[in-house]
Amino acid sequence: MKELLRKMHTWMTGYMNQFVTDDEEVMQGIRIKTEHTGYVTAIARELAQHLSLSEHDVQLAEMMGLFHDVGRFRQYSIYKTFNDSQSEDHADLGLKVLAEEMPYMGDLSAEDADLLCYAIKYHNKKEIPADAAGRRLLFARLLRDADKLDIYRVLSPFLDPEKADQAPRFMKAKSTDLISPEFIKAFAAGEQADYRKLKTLGDRRLVRLLWVYDVNFGWTLKKMVERGYIQKVIDHLPEQEGVQTGVDRLWAYIEKKCAAADDVSAYIKERI
Numbered sequence: 001m002k003e004l005l006r007k008m009h010t011w012m013t014g015y016m017n018q019f020v021t022d023d024e025e026v027m028q029g030i031r032i033k034t035e036h037t038g039y040v041t042a043i044a045r046e047l048a049q050h051l052s053l054s055e056h057d058v059q060l061a062e063m064m065g066l067f068h069d070v071g072r073f074r075q076y077s078i079y080k081t082f083n084d085s086q087s088e089d090h091a092d093l094g095l096k097v098l099a100e101e102m103p104y105m106g107d108l109s110a111e112d113a114d115l116l117c118y119a120i121k122y123h124n125k126k127e128i129p130a131d132a133a134g135r136r137l138l139f140a141r142l143l144r145d146a147d148k149l150d151i152y153r154v155l156s157p158f159l160d161p162e163k164a165d166q167a168p169r170f171m172k173a174k175s176t177d178l179i180s181p182e183f184i185k186a187f188a189a190g191e192q193a194d195y196r197k198l199k200t201l202g203d204r205r206l207v208r209l210l211w212v213y214d215v216n217f218g219w220t221l222k223k224m225v226e227r228g229y230i231q232k233v234i235d236h237l238p239e240q241e242g243v244q245t246g247v248d249r250l251w252a253y254i255e256k257k258c259a260a261a262d263d264v265s266a267y268i269k270e271r272i
């Protein structure tokens with residue numbers, strides 16, 4: 001497995017390099033995704049170690065981080081966007097890339113290949129399917145957490161007004177700073193909002209806070225707090241009625257979640 005993982009790293013580096021171009025605007029996107037891949041790979045590994053998974057499973061988690069956004073590169077080269085709704089779902093596209101181009105898929109055991117594909121497929125969906133269980137659920141949750149933690153890093157600098165202008169085109173906000181009433185309502189109630197109804201920059205920022213409720217492990221949430229990602233988003237919210245109620249609820253939730261231990265024995269016992 002270790003040797004296989006090494007070969008996969010080499011393949012992925014070469015694959016990402018194929019997308020290097022002279023077009024500076026395209027390169028901004030490619031660079032962000034290449035860096036994000038590196039960070040998510042390292043975080044997935046670290047989280048798996050924190051959860052005391054076996055060395056095999058730690059390596060499998062690393063592999064998931066490595067390939068989770070492989071579809072982003074083909075997506076950008078074909079559609080020139082990272083917006084799934086304006087192109088195609090980048091996780092599903094990633095699975096196609098792996099099946100068609102990654103020469104080592106056949107070297108994985110059937111169970112590992114299933115877990116890898118499952119976690120990648122559901123890393124970006126609104127929810128993991130309700131019938132997910134056992135190791136599928138564990139790895140899908142692990143990868144979603146690793147990805148979210150790094151997305152906060154990627155997005156954080158663009159909260160600063162002086163950096164906002166340097167944001168790549170695909171990250172630029174559309175309109176006003178205020179949050180739409182239905183998003184405030186969901187935030188105050190501690191509920192998820194309908195992301196398709198995103199309208200303003202304020203809505204986008206608020207959604208980043210709603211992600212907190214979808215973080216699976218206290219470990220991940222603690223890192224988000226320690227690195228100041230959550231406070232920074234809160235600091236950049238507009239002063240609107242209902243926002244403070246949502247913020248108070250959010251901190252109470254975070255405190256509780258961080259105090260609980262991350263116990264994975266239930267997933268491991270229940271083999272799929």
Ligand SMILES: [Fe+2]
Binds near residue numbers: 069090124147
């Ligand atoms: Fe992704």
